[in-house]
Amino acid sequence: MIPINHFLVLSAIIFSLGIYGVLARRSAVLILMSVELMLQAAAINFITFAVYLAPGEFRGLIFAIFVITIAAAELGLALAIVLRIYRNKVTANVDEVDMMKW
Amino acid sequence: MTVEEGVFYVIAGATVIGALGVVVARNVVHAALFLILALLAVAGVFLLLAADFLAIVQILIYGGAVTILVLFAMMLTRARDMPQALDGPQRPLAALAAAAFLGTSILAIVSTEWPGETEVITRIPIEDIGEVLFRDWAVPFEVASLVLLVALVGAIILARSEEGE
Amino acid sequence: MGINDAWLLPLLPFAAFAVLLLVGKYLPRRGDWLAIGAIVAAFVLFIPLLADLLDNFDQPGFEELARSGWGWVEFGDFNLRLGFFFDPLAAVMVAVVTFVGSLIFIYSTAYMQGDPRYGWFFAVMSLFVAAMLTLVLADNFLLLYVAWEGVGFCSYLLIGFWWERKSAAEAAKKAFITTRIGDIGLLIGIILLWREAGTFDISEIFRFAEEGGYSTEYLTLAVLLLFAGAVGKSAQFPLHVWLPDAMEGPTPVSALIHAATMVVAGVYLVARTLPLFQLADPVALNVVVAIGLTTVMISATMGLVMTDIKQVIAYSTINSLGLMMVALGAQQVTAAIFYLFVHGFFKALLFLGAGSVIHATDKQEIDDLGGLQDKMPVTALTFGIGVFAMAGIFPLSGFWAKDEILHAAGAHLNWVVLAVLTFSVFLTAIYMARLYILTFAGRPRNEHVYQHAHESPPLITAPLIVLAALSLVVGFWAFDQVGEALGFPGGIGEFVFLVGPESFEFPVLAAVTSSIAALAGIAFVYGLWRRGDEPASLLARTFPTIHKILRNKYYLDDAYQWVVNNVVLLIGGIIAWFDRTIVNDTGVNGTARLGVLTGFQLKFWQTGRLPNYALAIVTGVIVLALVFLSVRA
Numbered sequence: 004m005i006p007i008n009h010f011l012v013l014s015a016i017i018f019s020l021g022i023y024g025v026l027a028r029r030s031a032v033l034i035l036m037s038v039e040l041m042l043q044a045a046a047i048n049f050i051t052f053a054v055y056l057a058p059g060e061f062r063g064l065i066f067a068i069f070v071i072t073i074a075a076a077e078l079g080l081a082l083a084i085v086l087r088i089y090r091n092k093v094t095a096n097v098d099e100v101d102m103m104k105w
Numbered sequence: 106m107t108v109e110e111g112v113f114y115v116i117a118g119a120t121v122i123g124a125l126g127v128v129v130a131r132n133v134v135h136a137a138l139f140l141i142l143a144l145l146a147v148a149g150v151f152l153l154l155a156a157d158f159l160a161i162v163q164i165l166i167y168g169g170a171v172t173i174l175v176l177f178a179m180m181l182t183r184a185r186d187m188p189q190a191l192d193g194p195q196r197p198l199a200a201l202a203a204a205a206f207l208g209t210s211i212l213a214i215v216s217t218e219w220p221g222e223t224e225v226i227t228r229i230p231i232e233d234i235g236e237v238l239f240r241d242w243a244v245p246f247e248v249a250s251l252v253l254l255v256a257l258v259g260a261i262i263l264a265r266s267e268e269g270e
Numbered sequence: 271m272g273i274n275d276a277w278l279l280p281l282l283p284f285a286a287f288a289v290l291l292l293v294g295k296y297l298p299r300r301g302d303w304l305a306i307g308a309i310v311a312a313f314v315l316f317i318p319l320l321a322d323l324l325d326n327f328d329q330p331g332f333e334e335l336a337r338s339g340w341g342w343v344e345f346g347d348f349n350l351r352l353g354f355f356f357d358p359l360a361a362v363m364v365a366v367v368t369f370v371g372s373l374i375f376i377y378s379t380a381y382m383q384g385d386p387r388y389g390w391f392f393a394v395m396s397l398f399v400a401a402m403l404t405l406v407l408a409d410n411f412l413l414l415y416v417a418w419e420g421v422g423f424c425s426y427l428l429i430g431f432w433w434e435r436k437s438a439a440e441a442a443k444k445a446f447i448t449t450r451i452g453d454i455g456l457l458i459g460i461i462l463l464w465r466e467a468g469t470f471d472i473s474e475i476f477r478f479a480e481e482g483g484y485s486t487e488y489l490t491l492a493v494l495l496l497f498a499g500a501v502g503k504s505a506q507f508p509l510h511v512w513l514p515d516a517m518e519g520p521t522p523v524s525a526l527i528h529a530a531t532m533v534v535a536g537v538y539l540v541a542r543t544l545p546l547f548q549l550a551d552p553v554a555l556n557v558v559v560a561i562g563l564t565t566v567m568i569s570a571t572m573g574l575v576m577t578d579i580k581q582v583i584a585y586s587t588i589n590s591l592g593l594m595m596v597a598l599g600a601q602q603v604t605a606a607i608f609y610l611f612v613h614g615f616f617k618a619l620l621f622l623g624a625g626s627v628i629h630a631t632d633k634q635e636i637d638d639l640g641g642l643q644d645k646m647p648v649t650a651l652t653f654g655i656g657v658f659a660m661a662g663i664f665p666l667s668g669f670w671a672k673d674e675i676l677h678a679a680g681a682h683l684n685w686v687v688l689a690v691l692t693f694s695v696f697l698t699a700i701y702m703a704r705l706y707i708l709t710f711a712g713r714p715r716n717e718h719v720y721q722h723a724h725e726s727p728p729l730i731t732a733p734l735i736v737l738a739a740l741s742l743v744v745g746f747w748a749f750d751q752v753g754e755a756l757g758f759p760g761g762i763g764e765f766v767f768l769v770g771p772e773s774f775e776f777p778v779l780a781a782v783t784s785s786i787a788a789l790a791g792i793a794f795v796y797g798l799w800r801r802g803d804e805p806a807s808l809l810a811r812t813f814p815t816i817h818k819i820l821r822n823k824y825y826l827d828d829a830y831q832w833v834v835n836n837v838v839l840l841i842g843g844i845i846a847w848f849d850r851t852i853v854n855d856t857g858v859n860g861t862a863r864l865g866v867l868t869g870f871q872l873k874f875w876q877t878g879r880l881p882n883y884a885l886a887i888v889t890g891v892i893v894l895a896l897v898f899l900s901v902r903a
Contacts, residue, residue, distance in 0.1 A: 004226070005113050010154065011214045013117050017124050017143075019207035024128035026199030026885050027192050032178050033133065034880075036140050039171065040124050043147045050156050054226050056219060061229050065242050067159055072249045075166055076256035082178040083263035089182045097880040098193050104878030195881050202888045209895045216899070 010051040017044035029096045031085040035078060042074040113153055120146035131191060133179055141172050155228035271318040273326065274338040276356035276407055278315055279364060282308045284400035290393035300389030305396045306375045312403070313368035316361075323361055324757055327765075332357075333473060337409060347468050355409035355472070358766045362607055363406035363538055366614035370530045371399050373733040377622055378522040380729035381629055391431065395526070398424035402531050406538055410470040411460040414539075418456065418503070421532045422449050428527060429519040441515035448512040452502015456539075459495030462488065463546075472542070479549050490550040496543055497558060504536025504591045507564045511827055513588055517580040521625030524580060529587050529621050530614035537594045537610055541603050544768055548601065555599050559683060562595030563690055568824060570697035574704070575806045575820045577636045579624045582705045586660055587617055589698060593675050596687065602678035603768040609675055611762070612667035612744050616659035619737035623653035626726040626734065627709065631719045636705075641714035645723040648731045650710040652738035657706045659741045661699040661788045664781070667745030674748065676784055677777030688780075695784050699791025700805055707799050748774050 017040055024037025046067040053063025088100060106114075123146055126139025144167040151160035193199075238246055286301075286308035294301045326332050339353035356364075375395065382391050401420030408414040423446075430442030464470050466488070467478040479489060500506070505513040516528050527533070540547070540558065547554050566589055573585035590613050597606035626649040627642065628634055643650035659668035672695065680688040714720035725731065746752045750760040750773055758765050763772035798804055810817040819825065875882075 005109055005153070007219055008214055009110075009113060009117075010150070012211060013120065013150070015207055015210035015214065016121055017147075018210070019203045020121070020124040020128050022206055022888055023199050023203035026202060026881055026888065027128065027196045029191055029193040029881075030133065030182075032175065032182060033127075033136055033191065035178075036127050036136060036175060039140065039167075039175075040127060040143060043144065043167075046159075047147065047150055047154075050151060050154050050159060054154050054156065054229070061234065061237070064156060064159065064229060064234060065238060065245075067156070068162065068238070069245060069249055071159075071162060071166055073252060075171055076253050078171055078174060079260045080256050080263070082174060083260040085178060086181055086264045100880070101878030104876060193881050195885055198885060199881075202885060202892065205892050206888065206895075209892055209899070213895065213899055 007051060007055045010047060014044040014047040014051070017041075017047070029098055031088070031097055032082070034097065035081050035085070038081075039074065039078065042070060046070045109153075116146055116149040116153060119143075120150060133183070133191065136191075137172070137175055137179060140175065141168065144168055144172070155226050157228075158231045158234055271315070272322045273319055273336050273356040275315075276319060276336075276354045276360075277338045277352070279312050279319075279368075279407065280400045280403035282312050282315070282400075283396040283403070287393050287397040287400060290389060290396060294389040294393055297389075300392070302375075302379055302388070302392045305392035306372065306379070308396055309368055309375055309399055310372045312364075312399070313372055316364050316368055319356060320361055320365075321757070323356060323358065324759070327358055328759065339409070347464070349410075349470060350412050351410050351471070352413060353409035353471070354404075354407040356407060359538070359541060359603075359607065360406050362611055362766055363534075364403060366534075366611060367399060367402050367406070367531050370614050370618050370737075371526055373736060374522050374526045374530075374618065374622070377525075377625070377730055377733045378520075380727050381522055381625055382520060387431070391428075391520070394424055394427045394431075395523075398428070398527060398532070402535070405535055409472055411463065411472060411475070412470040414472075415457060415460055418499070418535065419453065421527075421535060422446065422453065422503070425449075425516070425527050425532055428523040429516045431519055431523065435518070438518040441512075441518040445512040445516050448509050449502040452499045452509055452536075455495040455497075455502075456499025459492045459499065462492040462495065476545050479546055484549075486549075486551050489546060490554050493543065493546050493550045493554045494557060496546075497540060497554070497561075500536030500539050500595075501561060502536070503539075504533050504595070505565075505588050506536070506561050506592065506595060507568060508826065510565060510569070510588050511823070511830060514576075514581050514584045514823075517578070517584050521580065521621055521628060524584070525618045525621035525625065528584065529617040533587065533591060534594070534610050534614070537591065537598065537606060540595065540598045541607060544598060544601060544603055555601065559596055559599030559687065562592045562597075562599055563687060565589075565592030566596065566694045567592075567690060570694045570701070572820050572823055573701040574697065575809065575817055577806075578634050579627065579636065579639070579705060579709055580621070580634055582701060583617070583620050583624055586620070586698065586702065589694065590617065590660075593672070593691070593694075596683075596691065597675040597678050600678045600682040601768060602675070602682065604763045604766055604772055605671075605674035605678045607766045608748060608762050609671040611747075612659070612671045612741070615737050615744060616656045616666075616668055616741040619652060619656040619734060619741055620660065622730070622734055622737065623649050623656060626730050629726050629730060630723050633716070633719055636708045636715075638716040638719050639709045639714070640712055640716070641710070641720060642723055643710040645720065646710075646725045648725055649734065652731075652734040653710065654706060655738040655741055657702045660702050661792065662695060662784055663788055663792075664785060665745065667741050667743070669781075669785075670745035670748045673777050673780045673784055676780035680780060692783050692787050696787040696791045699788040700795055703792045703795040704805050707795060708804060712799065750774050 021037045021039075021041035021044060024040065025034050028034050028037065049063040049067045049070065051063075053061045053067075057063070088094075092100060094100070120143055123139050123141075123143025127136050127143060130136040130139055145164065148160045148163040148168070151157075151163055283305070286304050289304060290297075290301045297304065323336075326335055333355075336356045337353060338356075339351060341349070341351050343350040375392070378391065378395070382388055385391065398421060401417045401424060405414055405417035405421060408417060426442045426446040429445050430439050433439045433442070460470070463475050463484075466484055467475045469475065469478075478484070484492070502509045513528060513533065517524055519528075547558070569585045569588035569592060573582050573589065576582045576585060590609070594606045594609050594613075597609065624634075626646065627639065630646060630649075631639065631642075633639060655666070659666040662669045662672040676688060676691055676695075679691055747756075748761045748763070750764065753759070753761040753764060760771065761774045763774055765771075795805060798808060806817070809820075822828070875886075
């Protein structure tokens with residue numbers, strides 16, 4: 004049997020890598036891919052808790068289903084926005100899009 | 106080390122490698138490929154957690170649709186063959202933040218007394234998932250489908266070319 | 271019309287003030303007739319009230335009957351009531367204020383004629399009369415204090431009536447600030463009394479004190495603080511310095527406010543609260559006597575050397591006030607109030623007479639006057655009567671009143687006080703006689719002034735005549751027979767008293783000694799005059815240092831000025847610095863600048879770039895996570 008902490012640590016690592024990616028990458032698409040990683044880690048967490056700690060009611064599983072669903076929807080919209088910005092500014096690099104500056 | 110643990114470490118390793126690849130690759134296409142690896146490895150993790158339905162869902166949606174989506178977006182937004190750094194100026198701070206977060210998380214994980222049995226994985230049969238999904242969670246289910254519809258329509262509107270563009 | 275209609279008395283002049291203030295300049299003659307009408311009406315109204323009072327004041331249940339008024343502000347222990355109480359003491363005060371006031375108002379129509387602020391004069395005088403009447407009729411300390419401040423304010427306005435003259439503006443300021451020092455004492459005293467008794471009502475506080483509600487030390491302190499107010503308002507030492515300067519105001523003002531009425535408010539206050547003084551430690555009454563006596567002596571000595579006719583009369587007023595305080599210190603309310611009553615007449619007479627001289631000659635300094643009795647016979651004669659009354663010559667009113675006080679000092683205090691008072695009688699006779707002789711008798715010192723001098727118009731001389739006649743006769747009210755003939759139960763002793771009615775006994779010893787002293791003084795001056803000399807020059811030649819000290823008013827003004835310059839202004843400067851630098855620059859401006867600076871520095875965080883914002887979010891999450899972890903642990 005695998006102890007619960009293994010999965011939790013795994014998801015923590017994935018999440019941290021996702022954070023690094025979000026903060027360090029320039030291209031919007033790459034950032035969105037990192038966000039996907041973070042969502043994956045969250046889903047792993049939900050399922051872990053559901054399966055280990057509350058198998059009678061499996062809300063974690065249901066939640067993970069919804070996480071996947073919403074993540075996909077969000078990714079679609081986000082990429083549409085990135086395309087839009089690219090069309091206006093001919094760049095998908097987030098540090099060149101600073102129209103909301105002081 | 107039992108067989109289970111060994112399998113776990115292999116799949117976990119694949120996931121981590123995939124994730125690492127996404128965030129440090131020099132080439133966007135490589136990054137996308139690494140993402141596919143990570144997503145599929147996560148499906149494996151789901152299998153290890155005895156959530157077979159979710160593993161299939163993961164492969165279908167992520168491995169299929171999301172990957173295509175990402176690749177398409179990448180193609181449509183490639184800068185014109187200009188070699189540019191893929192990493193922004195925040196790299197050191199980002200590494201620091203990520204490390205800090207990791208540290209905090211692991212601290213939280215190991216210092217928490219998880220209530221309940223922490224060693225046993227219970228498989229949840231798919232019939233039960235279906236029942237609960239369409240009965241107790243029917244409203245969120247419908248709302249989720251609405252969200253998908255909205256996202257779909259929204260993406261189309263946002264992404265299509267205006268007249269004269 | 272009964273004694274519970276006493277509230278009408280202050281209302282009439284107050285209404286006159288309000289009307290004059292608002293529409294005065296549109297009325298014919300600027301509305302002086304309205305002011306005069308109001309105060310005369312108040313006097314006329316007083317008469318049936320007095321009749322009703324005489325019927326009732328010695329009956330049981332009088333206290334309830336004498337009250338009138340309305341509640342105004344009430345919450346908890348704090349009760350400001352417009353309450354009025356008409357008893358014999360108040361009646362005497364009202365009589366003086368309304369009668370003498372009416373004469374002075376009539377006099378002012380001629381004296382102030384042609385002044386650009388003629389209407390304003392009558393407006394403020396009406397307000398003053400209203401406030402003074404409220405003061406003497408008030409049945410609770412809070413209303414009394416409000417009226418007290420009111421008369422002080424009117425005094426300020428009227429002293430500085432010709433404020434274009436810097437000396438007048440300064441004098442007004444000095445009067446206000448000096449009396450303010452006393453007023454603070456009065457206010458604290460009132461608050462102390464209220465604090466324990468839970469009420470401002472004077473009768474209730476008396477009952478509370480009699481039942482022992484206050485400890486002796488507490489009551490003594492409160493009573494001494496009340497006396498501080500009297501010291502300021504009645505120009506007792508050391509707060510007497512404002513009264514001579516107050517002569518900058520128009521002469522009718524000096525006559526009404528600084529002779530007959532406002533300055534006696536302090537005497538009235540002590541007389542009214544004397545029951546509390548009796549319950550307090552004897553040191554309180556001793557303080558009253560001591561201060562009164564000091565006042566008597568310094569004013570008498572200073573009056574000798576002054577050369578402005580109004581100033582000499584001002585010092586004589588301070589002298590008289592000191593005498594009244596000594597009488598009160600001997601717990602002789604009858605003597606003090608009797609003197610207050612007659613003093614109102616002859617002191618007003620003296621001031622109005624001086625005003626007549628000023629009106630005719632435009633001069634106030636003795637050096638410019640002299641020999642005026644040929645040119646201004648009526649003024650000279652009436653002024654002479656006033657001088658004799660002040661000096662206490664038989665059978666004028668001043669004689670009877672002064673003797674009552676001397677008798678009281680001898681019988682109830684000690685022979686030292688009596689000796690000092692007798693000496694002051696001597697000095698008073700000297701300086702009053704000197705004043706008359708140098709102003710009216712002998713050869714004119716300024717021919718030009720003499721040529722142009724003429725008797726004043728009837729509106730000025732008529733009040734003088736009335737007041738002179740009264741100064742001759744009101745003293746006889748001391749006699750029981752006279753009082754009964756007028757409808758009183760007896761002489762003044764049967765009407766105004768502290769413990770019980772006092773029938774009149776002729777004080778032989780006091781009469782004899784005071785008459786000798788007064789006549790000696792007058793003879794002394796006359797003798798010097800025949801030799802072409804006068805007392806002040808004699809003093810300057812024989813004791814030049816003393817003369818110098820007296821001329822400089824014992825250097826008290828200089829002392830006060832030194833304190834103001836070095837202590838008050840210093841503290842004020844520090845506080846001003848504090849307010850300017852710390853409160854304003856650092857507190858107010860500094861806070862504003864801090865906000866602007868912080869905003870300016872912080873705006874650079876809005877880079878507009880997504881990664882920076884994401885980093886901020888992640889940092890926040892980490893911090894929160896750590897916080898939750900530590901809290902949970």
